[in-house]
Amino acid sequence: MTKFLKIAGKAILICLIVVWSIFPVAYVVLNSFKFQRDIFAFPPRAFFTPTLGNYADLLSKYPDFFGFVANSLFIAVLATLLSVFAAACAGYVYSRFRSTALSASAFYLIAVRLLPPLVITIPLFPWVNQLGLADSHLILILLYATFWVPLNVLIMKEFIDQIPKELDESATVDGASEGQILRYVVAPLAKQGMVACAVFVFVFAWNEYVYAFIFTIQNAKTTPLILSELMDSVTGTNYGILFAAATVQLVPILIVVLALQRFLVAGLTAGAVKG
Numbered sequence: 001m002t003k004f005l006k007i008a009g010k011a012i013l014i015c016l017i018v019v020w021s022i023f024p025v026a027y028v029v030l031n032s033f034k035f036q037r038d039i040f041a042f043p044p045r046a047f048f049t050p051t052l053g054n055y056a057d058l059l060s061k062y063p064d065f066f067g068f069v070a071n072s073l074f075i076a077v078l079a080t081l082l083s084v085f086a087a088a089c090a091g092y093v094y095s096r097f098r099s100t101a102l103s104a105s106a107f108y109l110i111a112v113r114l115l116p117p118l119v120i121t122i123p124l125f126p127w128v129n130q131l132g133l134a135d136s137h138l139i140l141i142l143l144y145a146t147f148w149v150p151l152n153v154l155i156m157k158e159f160i161d162q163i164p165k166e167l168d169e170s171a172t173v174d175g176a177s178e179g180q181i182l183r184y185v186v187a188p189l190a191k192q193g194m195v196a197c198a199v200f201v202f203v204f205a206w207n208e209y210v211y212a213f214i215f216t217i218q219n220a221k222t223t224p225l226i227l228s229e230l231m232d233s234v235t236g237t238n239y240g241i242l243f244a245a246a247t248v249q250l251v252p253i254l255i256v257v258l259a260l261q262r263f264l265v266a267g268l269t270a271g272a273v274k275g
Contacts, residue, residue: 061241074137076144082145092156117147208222
């Protein structure tokens with residue numbers, strides 16, 4: 001009886017966590033298919049007549065919306081590639097080499113990662129304007145990639161630490177350079193860690209608001225900024241269009257996470273047990 005109660009308690013807890021996690025997403029998606037009058041109907045209706053009118057209104061009233069979605073995708077993909085590449089290279093160095101300077105820089109990486117984004121943003125703003133990088137895709141790519149490099153470096157170091165150094169030595173005997181060892185020996189064996197790092201950066205870059213708000217005006221606007229503008233519309237918030245836009249923004253994230261779920265889970269747990 002006691003064992004049954006424990007299993008039932010765990011099952012109930014898991015169900016509550018699942019409902020807590022899924023409810024906000026389901027609420028947004030379902031409301032995107034409702035008429036404006038039905039979204040805040042009380043009591044809420046379990047059954048309703050679905051409509052694609054909100055998506056049609058989104059296309060007609062905000063024709064540039066999907067251009068800003070493309071901005072977000074371009075920035076997120078390039079920031080992810082840059083951050084993972086830098087983290088893999090630096091993680092290899094931290095894993096395979098030892099020195100006082102490297103140990104000190106590891107603590108520096110952690111300290112920098114703990115700083116709030118605004119602490120970096122305020123002194124950076126005049127330099128961005130001076131260099132002509134304001135309202136450009138490049139500044140957001142660099143900021144998003146840099147923001148995640150410290151943590152990703154430490155993650156990659158843990159993964160590379162688990163790869164036997166004997167493989168490096170064998171490759172060196174065969175005439176491989178450090179770059180070739182990293183590319184052909186270490187990277188394939190540490191790909192789960194690289195995928196985990198990539199998901200972290202992509203999700204952050206896709207949803208980030210503060211940097212995009214401060215450093216962009218029009219050309220490099222991302223989707224979170226447009227969603228905030230939809231909420232602050234002068235004519236009032238059309239929640240049907242807002243929920244439709246939010247649903248469109250959710251789709252790439254869901255695709256990425258579901259497609260890489262197997263690699264992500266394996267990547268996050270690979271360093272948990274030492275062989």
